[in-house]
Amino acid sequence: MKEAGQMQNLESARAERSVSTQTGSMTGQIPRLSKVNLFTLLSLWMELFPAVEAQRKNSQVKKTGLVVVKNTKIVGLHCSSDDLHAGKIALIKHGSRLKNCDLYFSRKPCSACLKMIVNAGVNRISYWPADPEISLLTEASSSEDAKLDAKAVERLKSNSRAHVCVLLQPLVCYMVQFVEETSYKCDFIQKIAKTLPDANIDFYSECKQERIKEYEMLFLVSNEEMHKQILMTIGLENLCENPYFSNLRQNMKDLILLLATVASSVPIFKHYGFYCGNTEQIDEIHNQSLPQEIARHCMVQARLLAYRTEDHKTGVGAVIWAEGKSRNCDGTGAMYFIGCGYNAFPVGSEYADFPHMDDKQKDREIRKFRYIVHAEQNALTFRCQEIKPEERSMIFVTKCPCDECVPLIKGAGIKQIYAGDVDVGKKKADISYMRFGELEGVSKFIWQLNPSGTCALEQNDPKSKGSNGVLRPIPLDEEQHQKKKLCLENH
Numbered sequence: 453m454k455e456a457g458q459m460q461n462l463e464s465a466r467a468e469r470s471v472s473t474q475t476g477s478m479t480g481q482i483p484r485l486s487k488v489n490l491f492t493l494l495s496l497w498m499e500l501f502p503a504v505e506a507q508r509k510n511s512q513v514k515k516t517g518l519v520v521v522k523n524t525k526i527v528g529l530h531c532s533s534d535d536l537h538a539g540k541i542a543l544i545k546h547g548s549r550l551k552n553c554d555l556y557f558s559r560k561p562c563s564a565c566l567k568m569i570v571n572a573g574v575n576r577i578s579y580w581p582a583d584p585e586i587s588l589l590t591e592a593s594s595s596e597d598a599k600l601d602a603k604a605v606e607r608l609k610s611n612s613r614a615h616v617c618v619l620l621q622p623l624v625c626y627m628v629q630f631v632e633e634t635s636y637k638c639d640f641i642q643k644i645a646k647t648l649p650d651a652n653i654d655f656y657s658e659c660k661q662e663r664i665k666e667y668e669m670l671f672l673v674s675n676e677e678m679h680k681q682i683l684m685t686i687g688l689e690n691l692c693e694n695p696y697f698s699n700l701r702q703n704m705k706d707l708i709l710l711l712a713t714v715a716s717s718v719p720i721f722k723h724y725g726f727y728c729g730n731t732e733q734i735d736e737i738h739n740q741s742l743p744q745e746i747a748r749h750c751m752v753q754a755r756l757l758a759y760r761t762e763d764h765k766t767g768v769g770a771v772i773w774a775e776g777k778s779r780n781c782d783g784t785g786a787m788y789f790i791g792c793g794y795n796a797f798p799v800g801s802e803y804a805d806f807p808h809m810d811d812k813q814k815d816r817e818i819r820k821f822r823y824i825v826h827a828e829q830n831a832l833t834f835r836c837q838e839i840k841p842e843e844r845s846m847i848f849v850t851k852c853p854c855d856e857c858v859p860l861i862k863g864a865g866i867k868q869i870y871a872g873d874v875d876v877g878k879k880k881a882d883i884s885y886m887r888f889g890e891l892e893g894v895s896k897f898i899w900q901l902n903p904s905g906t907c908a909l910e911q912n913d914p915k916s917k918g919s920n921g922v923l924r925p926i927p928l929d930e931e932q933h934q935k936k937k938l939c940l941e942n943h
C-alpha cells in the first residue's frame with residue numbers, strides 16, 4: 453500500500469515538475485536538500501573517508517567526520533585520524549579563523565575538543581544524535597569515562613556562548629523518491645547499464661541495501677531503549693518523549709537512506725572506476741591518479757552537493773581537493789579540501805529574478821543559460837584555499853564540464869578532472885561540451901570500465917601506500933593482466 457502511495461506521489465511530482473519546466477511557473481520546483489541537512493550528510497560521509505592508515509580497533513573513541521562552515525560556505529571537510537579527534541584537527545587547520553564558524557560533527561564531540569572550539573569563538577556546533585565520539589556503547593569498563601566526559605561536555609555546553617545543538621530538518625516532500633530516481637539515472641549507473649547490457653542491473657539495489665545496513669549499524673542505535681539512554685546521558689532528555697523521539701528517529705533514518713542511495717550511485721562495481729581514456733597517456737600519468745576509493749568518495753560529495761541545485765532540471769555538484777607534499781594530521785591523509793559548489797543563480801538573487809527555461813523554449817531570452825552559475829564556477833569562486841601550482845589539485849564534477857568551465861579549470865591550475873562523459877562533444881543550443889574531449893595539459897579521469905587492465909589499485913595492500921600514506925597503483929604483469937581479463941569475463 454505504502455509503495456503504491458509513494459509511486460503515485462512520484463508520478464505527481466514528475467507531472468508537476470514537467471508543467472513547471474514548460475510554463476516557468478513558480479510551483480513544483482524539484483525537491484531540494486536544506487543546507488543544514490547537506491552539511492549533516494557531508495559530516496557523516498566524512499566519517500567514512502577511506503582510511504589511509506590502520507584504523508583503530510576496539511577503541512573507545514569513534515571516528516568522526518566534520519564540516520566547517522563560514523557564512524554558509526563550506527571551508528573545511530575533515531575526519532578524525534588515529535592521533536587526533538575531528539575537533540582538534542579543526543583547531544590545527546583553522547585556528548582563530550574558527551571564530552563565528554558553524555561546525556557540523558558526525559558525533560557529539562568530546563570535552564577535550566569542545567573546550568578548544570568553544571574557546572575559539574565558534575558560533576554553532578551541531579552534532580548527530582547517536583553514539584557520541586567517546587562511545588557510550590563500548591564495554592562497561594570504559595563507560596565510566598564516557599559518562600564523565602558526557603557530563604563535562606554538558607557543563608561546557610551550558611556555559612558557552614556557542615549554540616551547541618542537534619540540527620536535523622525533515623526532508624522536503626518527495627526528496628527520497630527524487631534522490632532514488634536521479635541516482636539510478638545518473639551517469640555512473642547508466643554507464644554500467646550501457647556498457648554491460650548483460651549485467652544484472654539489480655546490482656544497484658543490492659549495493660544500496662548493503663550500504664543501508666552498513667550505515668544503519670554505524671549511525672543509528674537500533675535498540676530504541678538504548679538510544680533513549682544515550683540521549684539522556686548526552687543531555688538530550690527532552691528528545692526522549694514522543695512525538696519528538698519518533699520524529700528524531702524518522703529524520704535520522706531518512707538521512708541515512710539518502711546517504712546510502714547517493715553513495716551507491718557511484719558504485720564499487722567490478723572494474724569500473726575513474727580511468728584515463730587516453731591509453732597513450734596512461735603510463736605517463738596513471739601513477740599520478742588517485743586511488744579509486746578516494747576518487748569515489750569525493751565524487752559522492754559532489755553528488756550530494758548537486759541536490760542543492762537551483763536548476764529545475766539538471767543538478768550539478770563540484771568539489772576541489774588537493775594533495776599536499778606530505779601527509780597531514782587530518783584523517784584525509786595528504787588530501788585537503790579547497791572548495792565546492794553547485795549550479796545556482798547569482799548569490800542573493802530571488803527566484804523570479806532570472807529565467808529558468810531550458811533550450812526547448814523557443815524564446816532564447818527566457819532561457820536559464822546566460823544566468824545560471826555553474827557548479828565548477830561556484831567551487832572556484834568560493835574556494836577557501838589557493839590552488840598551488842606545485843601540488844596536485846583535482847576537481848570532481850558530477851557532469852562533464854562544459855565549454856565555459858573547461859578553460860576556467862585549466863586556467864586555475866587544476867591538474868586533474870574526475871567526471872562522467874555524458875554530453876561530451878555535444879553542441880546544444882546554448883551550452884556546448886566540445887572542449888573537454890580536446891583538452892590537453894589537464895588529466896581527465898572518466899568513469900568507465902578499466903580500459904587497459906595494465907594497472908590495478910591493490911588498495912588493501914599496505915605495500916601499495918606511498919610515503920605520504922596515499923595509496924599508489926601497482927602495475928600488473930602480463931599474466932596477472934590475463935587473469936584480470938578472465939575474471940572480468942566470468943562475472
Ligand SMILES: O=c1ccn([C@H]2C[C@H](O)[C@@H](COP(=O)(O)OP(=O)(O)OP(=O)(O)O)O2)c(=O)[nH]1
Nearest residue numbers: 763765766768795810824826827852853854857
Ligand atoms: O560544466 C557544467 C555544465 C553545466 N552545468 C549546469 C548549468 C545548467 O544549470 C545545467 C545545464 O545542463 P545541461 O547541459 O544538461 O542542459 P539542460 O537543458 O539542463 O538539460 P538537457 O540535457 O536536456 O539539455 O548544468 C554546470 O554546472 N557545469
